[in-house]
Amino acid sequence: MKTIENLTREEERAAEVFRALGNPARLRIVTELARRNVCITGDLVNALPLAQSTVSQHLKVLKEAGIVQGSIEGDQCYCLAPDVLRWLAAFCTELCCPAEAGDTPGCGPASRRPG
Amino acid sequence: MKTIENLTREEERAAEVFRALGNPARLRIVTELARRNVCITGDLVNALPLAQSTVSQHLKVLKEAGIVQGSIEGDQCYCLAPDVLRWLAAFCTELCCPAEAGDTPGCGPASRRPG
């Protein structure tokens, strides 16, 4: 994939997190963690129709994206990182509802900005 | 990619939208649309260091995910679909801050659920 160099740091980070969440198995892991608060790998392997090694790899991706974190027990007890999803929610809200802009969003020939 | 069959419809939809946003070029398109409100394809081609055909393909992905929509002028004038990002923000918030649950999230040996 070609690197898009004029991304802001925020956009770059958001793309990374979006990508990690954009896989059904990984999203399932995240919802499972949200439901249970804390899981060991085995819990997640049981919850998914995938091989243990595959689940472990997905966990690694989620960990690298900062979405889940291991406990102090040596990476065998996972939970959601509390801030990332909150930040992502704010990012999405900012995109669709820019607080400052008074423009009413919407398509159509008349709504094209003059600039 | 293997299909995870026990995803809820909401999770499936979220994964689709996350995946579409999880590419730097596409996220750039979305932020550009958020900034300008409305763009024709050429505007986006100019904003990105990619070939016209590539940008067009990314637009198609975003359109199929329901994130952008074409205007009535025959798909040549794009804007953000107003509801999807709002919905996605709500989805993320629900994941990290489940309103009902009184449990305090967090890792550690003591917080493992008894079940």
Add this chain to the structure above:
DNA sequence: GGCTCGTATCGTAAAATTACGATACAATGA
């Protein structure tokens, strides 16, 4: 020491994504 159990990592095959040039196609204007 030698088991078993749970998990991470390695190597690899299949599938999907990404980007590009070439081309098609509709609208516009000479």
Add this chain to the structure above:
DNA sequence: TCATTGTATCGTAATTTTACGATACGAGCC
């Protein structure tokens, strides 16, 4: 009618992702 312009689609090569089995590795127990 014929060229031009803007955009979508096609075909394809390179890269990345996904999933699996095999294997390594540490902890706990005999």
